Amino acid sequence: MTIxxxxxxxxxxxxxxxxxxxxxxxxxxxxxxLLSHGANLVIILAAGGRGAPTxxxxxxxxxxxxxxxxxFVLTAIVITFGxxxxxxxxxxxxxxxxxxxxVQDDVEDRxxxxxWSVSEELIDAEEAALAAHAExxxxxxxxxxxxx
Amino acid sequence: xxxxxxLPIALPIGAAAVSIxxxxxxxxxxxxGVVTLVALxxxxxxxxxxxxxxxxxxxxxxxxxxxxxxxxxxxxxxAVLLLxxxxxxxxxxxxxxxxxxxxxxxxxxxxxxxxLTAGVSAAFLTGDLFNMFVSFEVMLTSSYVLLTLGGRRDQxxxxxxxxxxxxxxxxxxxxxxxxxxxxxxxxxxxxxATRFTQLPVGERQALALLVLVVFGIKAAVFPLFFWLPxxxxxxxxxxxxxxAGLLTKVGVYAIIRTQTVLLPPGDRPQVxxxxxxxxxxxxxxxxxIAQNDIKRILSFHIVSQIxxxxxxxxxxxxxxxxxxxxxxxxxxxxxTTLFLAGGLVEHRTGTGNLDRLGGLVRTAPAAAxxxxxxxxxxxxxxxxxxxxxxxxxxxxxxxxxxWGVVAVSLLASLLTLFSMTKIWAGAFWGEAEPVGPGxxxxxxxxxxxxxxxxxxxxxxxxxxPLYALSERAADDMLQGTVYVQxxxxx
Numbered sequence: 001m002t003i004x005x006x007x008x009x010x011x012x013x014x015x016x017x018x019x020x021x022x023x024x025x026x027x028x029x030x031x032x033x034l035l036s037h038g039a040n041l042v043i044i045l046a047a048g049g050r051g052a053p054t055x056x057x058x059x060x061x062x063x064x065x066x067x068x069x070x071x072f073v074l075t076a077i078v079i080t081f082g083x084x085x086x087x088x089x090x091x092x093x094x095x096x097x098x099x100x101x102x103v104q105d106d107v108e109d110r111x112x113x114x115x116w117s118v119s120e121e122l123i124d125a126e127e128a129a130l131a132a133h134a135e136x137x138x139x140x141x142x143x144x145x146x147x148x
Numbered sequence: 149x150x151x152x153x154x155l156p157i158a159l160p161i162g163a164a165a166v167s168i169x170x171x172x173x174x175x176x177x178x179x180x181g182v183v184t185l186v187a188l189x190x191x192x193x194x195x196x197x198x199x200x201x202x203x204x205x206x207x208x209x210x211x212x213x214x215x216x217x218x219x220x221x222x223x224x225x226x227a228v229l230l231l232x233x234x235x236x237x238x239x240x241x242x243x244x245x246x247x248x249x250x251x252x253x254x255x256x257x258x259x260x261x262x263x264l265t266a267g268v269s270a271a272f273l274t275g276d277l278f279n280m281f282v283s284f285e286v287m288l289t290s291s292y293v294l295l296t297l298g299g300r301r302d303q304x305x306x307x308x309x310x311x312x313x314x315x316x317x318x319x320x321x322x323x324x325x326x327x328x329x330x331x332x333x334x335x336x337x338x339x340x341a342t343r344f345t346q347l348p349v350g351e352r353q354a355l356a357l358l359v360l361v362v363f364g365i366k367a368a369v370f371p372l373f374f375w376l377p378x379x380x381x382x383x384x385x386x387x388x389x390x391x392a393g394l395l396t397k398v399g400v401y402a403i404i405r406t407q408t409v410l411l412p413p414g415d416r417p418q419v420x421x422x423x424x425x426x427x428x429x430x431x432x433x434x435x436x437i438a439q440n441d442i443k444r445i446l447s448f449h450i451v452s453q454i455x456x457x458x459x460x461x462x463x464x465x466x467x468x469x470x471x472x473x474x475x476x477x478x479x480x481x482x483x484t485t486l487f488l489a490g491g492l493v494e495h496r497t498g499t500g501n502l503d504r505l506g507g508l509v510r511t512a513p514a515a516a517x518x519x520x521x522x523x524x525x526x527x528x529x530x531x532x533x534x535x536x537x538x539x540x541x542x543x544x545x546x547x548x549x550x551w552g553v554v555a556v557s558l559l560a561s562l563l564t565l566f567s568m569t570k571i572w573a574g575a576f577w578g579e580a581e582p583v584g585p586g587x588x589x590x591x592x593x594x595x596x597x598x599x600x601x602x603x604x605x606x607x608x609x610x611x612x613p614l615y616a617l618s619e620r621a622a623d624d625m626l627q628g629t630v631y632v633q634x635x636x637x638x
Contacts, residue, residue, distance in 0.1 A: 020312070020316065025308055028308075028312055032312065032315050032316070032319070035316070035319045036315075036318075036319050036322065038319075038323075039319050039320075039322035039323045039326065040322070042322075042323050042326035042327065043322065043325065043326035043329065044326075045326065045330065046326050046327075046329040046330035068329070069326070069329060072278055072325065072326075072329075075278075075282060076281075076322055079282070079285045079289075079318075080315075080318075082289065083285075083289060083292070083311070083315060083318075086289070086292055086293075086311070087308075087311055087312075087315075090296065090304060090307055090308060090311065091308075093296075093299055093304050094304045094305070094308065097301045097304060098301065131501075131504075134499065134501070137300065137302070138498050138499070140300075141249070145249060
């Protein structure tokens with residue numbers, strides 16, 4: 001049984017890692033959920049072998065199951081649950097703002113990468129876009145402050 | 149005794165709850181936040197005094213003896229870092245109150261800031277690995293909220309990267325916890341220190357390495373730093389300043405704690421840590437040079453400076469680790485001050501882009517002075533605290549003949565100076581550029597930045613006693629038995 005659980009944990013880690021490398025945030029989210037399930041299984045495995053009694057019935061032949069890993073897992077599940085719901089809200093916000101939940105590139109990073117390989121006009125255009133974006137953000141902030 | 153230990157965790161959580169209840173009245177929220185943090189700074193000062201004079205202060209939650217209960221420990225290392233962190237948190241809160249604006253006036257800002265405080269304190273004080281996981285989660289979840297509180301497009305974009313990376317680190321941490329519990333049967337750090345010596349060498353090293361990767365992501369060491377320079381600059385200044393000053397340093401603290409407690413001398417990954425440190429210093433500073441925005445430049449410097457701390461740990465000598473502890477204290481204060489000063493510039497002019505700044509030394513002389521002092525300190529110019537920290541680290545490295553990493557650290561220091569002069573020349577000197585409609589600088593913002601600058605100068609002035617304290621802390625850590633005896637009483 002321990003082998004089965006270990007194999008299940010391995011499968012969860014594998015699928016979770018694959019999904020984590022996708023571009024859509026919802027897939028990443030499912031991937032993270034799978035990964036945390038895998039981690040929880042690993043902790044459960046630390047509790048001891050199959051069929052050990054939990055509260056009563058322990059004697060010289062059969063040691064009681066260690067309850068501490070169960071407590072760990074319970075805490076971990078609650079924490080993962082909270083953070084996952086936060087990520088869901090973030091994905092929704094991203095969908096509201098951009099129309100999809102793909103993880104976007106960073107404008108400044110792209111600028112540095114293209115600086116060595118692309119023509120000057122393109123860089124100028126990107127820089128203009130960046131400046132316009134910054135101004136846009138600043139203006140919106142000012143508006144919001146004025147609005148308050 | 150244990151009341152003093154529980155206070156930095158319980159008080160901010162309670163205050164956060166009250167702060168939500170009085171959410172309608174911003175003034176009440178501000179008073180609660182400031183009063184709580186002032187009380188905590190006093191508490192941390194008492195803890196430090198006790199830990200230094202009578203040895204580590206230990207508390208067992210609910211009277212359950214270690215290793216079965218939840219243990220809180222304030223030894224010299226945790227107490228000095230706790231005090232520096234709480235003082236910084238207080239200054240930044242005052243700065244945020246002065247700045248105002250949409251995000252700082254959000255009803256959620258003060259409660260979440262207080263839970264962040266609780267998470268940071270708990271991470272420093274906890275005596276077992278599982279509670280370290282929980283406190284990291286409290287701290288990180290608060291940081292997710294603070295980072296994305298504005299809900300702007302760029303915040304959502306970088307928030308995603310930040311949350312996903314942190315979650316991956318947390319999952320790895322959980323896995324490491326499961327494996328450590330399977331092999332050692334405990335998660336109490338003091339108990340682990342004794343049980344790990346009975347494990348086979350390979351198993352012990354593999355587990356310690358896994359923990360190192362986990363905290364390496366949190367502390368942003370090479371090659372696990374990529375998420376940091378991308379996500380930090382998009383948050384509002386006050387939030388970025390706290391992240392820069394504290395979150396990565398909590399990761400460094402966790403690395404120092406686990407690597408000294410889990411592995412006995414002779415078994416420690418010296419060459420690995422020193423190589424990682426060298427790469428972190430160099431790549432961080434090179435990244436900074438390529439950037440053209442104040443906050444982004446400073447964010448890359450966070451990475452670079454983490455390398456110095458890891459280098460000090462990597463020597464595994466009293467001098468090296470003492471230097472690292474001193475350097476962490478210096479960084480918590482100086483880095484935060486730099487970000488606050490950068491924020492003053494942004495607040496005044498509306499931009500942090502060096503191409504569009506200039507002549508601020510005439511138009512905003514206060515911001516210029518408040519930027520110059522921590523910038524010179526960061527670059528390691530005497531007589532500031534950065535010089536003393538770097539001198540101690542390099543001296544420790546030369547004692548043991550680690551020429552290579554010392555040379556890299558000197559080079560990185562030189563490049564740091566170059567990068568600081570780039571900001572100085574771009575933003576403060578030169579022709580005054582026509583800037584967008586900016587704001588006047590509120591007195592509270594300038595005052596908070598000035599107070600932190602003064603604290604940074606105090607670190608340099610009282611470097612003697614502080615360095616002696618750091619060395620005593622390092623001695624405790626390296627002996628290992630001091631911590632175990634304090635917690636387990638044997």
